[in-house]
Amino acid sequence: MPFSVATTAPTVAPVPMPEAPVIEKIAAEKSRCSTCSARAKGLCAALTPEQLPELAAASRPGDLLSANLVVNEGEKAEAVFTVVSGMLKLYKTLPDGRQQITGFATVGDVIGLAVGESYAYTAETVTASTVCRVSRASLARLMERNPAVQGRLLAMTSVELSAAQDQILLLGCKTAAERVSSFLLASGRRSKRLVDGKPSVFLPMSKVDIGAYLGLRPETLSRVLRKLEDAGQITRLSNDRIRLDDLDGLEASATVSA
C-alpha cells in the first residue's frame, strides 16, 4: 500500500449526523479544491469553479514524507495523482538494479497516467509532498462529463512527450558538461526565484538523483559543477541551491562542446 492519507479526509460523509463540526468539515471538503495550490494547474485548470465540488468529491489529498512511493512500476494502475506540493522523482528500474530517472514532478504535475494496465514507472517523493488521488474510474467519468479535461490531458501529455524527446537528445548526444548546463538552464527557466538579482535554482533531490536523470555518475556531476563554478558561471549557495551567474556562458556550455 504505497499511498496513505495522513490528513483530514472522510471517505464518504455519512448521511445523517447533523452536527456542527461535521457540517463544517463537509463544507471545507467541498471548497477544498478552490483554494488548492494546484487549482490553476494540471487537470484541475480544465474545470470551471462550478465543477470544483465534483472534483473535490472525486479526489482525496494525502501527505507523504520523503522517500515514499506513490506509484510503483508494473503495479496495476488504479489511480492518478496530482502533485499539490513537494517534489517527486519518476524512474524506471532495470532487472539488475540500475535506475534511470525519467523526470521530476512538482506542483500541478499529474502522475500515474498509464497506457495499459500497469504503471510504466515508479514515482517516489524526494521531499515531503502532498498528492491528490483520483481513481481511474473517476477520471474517466470526469473526462466524459467534461471534454475540456480530455483536451487538457492531451495537452499535458504532449508537453511531457516533447520534454522526453529533449531528454533523448540530451542523453543521446550531449557531453557531461552540456547535460549539466542544459539541466541548470531548464531548471532555471521554471523556478523564477532571484538571488542577488541572478536567477537561482532549488534542487532538493540528491546529486545521485540528478546524475541518474542526466545519465551521469554523481562523481562526474560533482566535477562538472566544480568546473562551472570555477568558470564563474554558477555559485553553489547551499547544497540544494545554485545561483546561475552567467546565463550566456551556460547557454554556450549547453550546446557547444566545451
Added chain:
Amino acid sequence: MPFSVATTAPTVAPVPMPEAPVIEKIAAEKSRCSTCSARAKGLCAALTPEQLPELAAASRPGDLLSANLVVNEGEKAEAVFTVVSGMLKLYKTLPDGRQQITGFATVGDVIGLAVGESYAYTAETVTASTVCRVSRASLARLMERNPAVQGRLLAMTSVELSAAQDQILLLGCKTAAERVSSFLLASGRRSKRLVDGKPSVFLPMSKVDIGAYLGLRPETLSRVLRKLEDAGQITRLSNDRIRLDDLDGLEASATVSA
C-alpha cells in the same frame, strides 16, 4: 515547401463540370480512405465508415522519394501527416550539427503533432513513402465533431510517451550491446515476418541512422552486430534484414551486462 503531391490529388473539386472522368475521380476520392492501408490504424481508426468521406475531403495523400523532408524542426506547424506506406526517421539537431533520431515512423503513425507553434523535430523519409496530409484546422474540426478522434490522439500520444521513456532508459543506462539487443527485440516484436521459422527484422535505414537512434557511432554498432552474429544470436541475411536466431539470448544481452 517540404511537401509536394506527386499523385492524383485535386485540391477541391470544382462544383460544375459534370463530365464522366471527373465524376469517377470524385467518387474514387471519396472512397479513398476506405481502401487505405492505414485505414485501421492511427487517427483513421477512430472514424466510422460513414465519416470516411469527411476524412477524405480533409486529407491529401502524397508520394515522396527517400531522403525528403516532411516536417522541419522549428518551422511553423501547419499540418499533421499520417504515414500510409514507407518509413521515416524523426530527429532533432543540435546547433553544431549533431543529430539524435528520436524515432522511426511507419504505416499508421502520425507525424507533426506539435505542442506549440512549430514542429519539435524533423521528419525525413528513409525509404520512398506515402504520407497523408491533414491541416491543423481540419484536424481540429475533425476532433471537435468527433470526440473519438481526440481520445485516439491521446492514446497515441501516451503510447509515444511511453516509448520515449523506454528510450530514455536505454540511452541513460544501457551499454552498447544492451542497446542493440533491445532495439532488435523491439523491432522484432513489431515485424512478424519469419525467415526459416525464425523472426526477422527489416531495417531499411542506414547503420548511421540506427546508431543515431541508439546513441552509438556506426562503428560501434557494426562491432556489436558482429559479436551478436559470432555468438549465434543473429544472422545478417542482407544489409537490411537480420534474422533473430536466439530470442532468449538476445533478451539476456538486452539487460544483463554482458
Added chain:
DNA sequence: CGGACGATTGACCTGGTTCAAAAGCGGTGG
C-alpha cells in the same frame, strides 16, 4: 562527541569514440 551518509576529490581504468584504411555493393555507362 561519535557515527552515518552524502558530497567531493584524486588516481586509475575501460567502453566507446575517433581516425584511418580496407572491403562491400549498388548504380551507371561503355
Added chain:
DNA sequence: CCACCGCTTTTGAACCAGGTCAATCGTCCG
C-alpha cells in the same frame, strides 16, 4: 555483361570522456 565509381559498412589501432574505486571531508543527528 562487365568495369568503374561513390557510398556505406566493416575492421583495426590509438585515444579519451566518463566510469570505477577508494579516500577524505562535511554535515546532520542521535
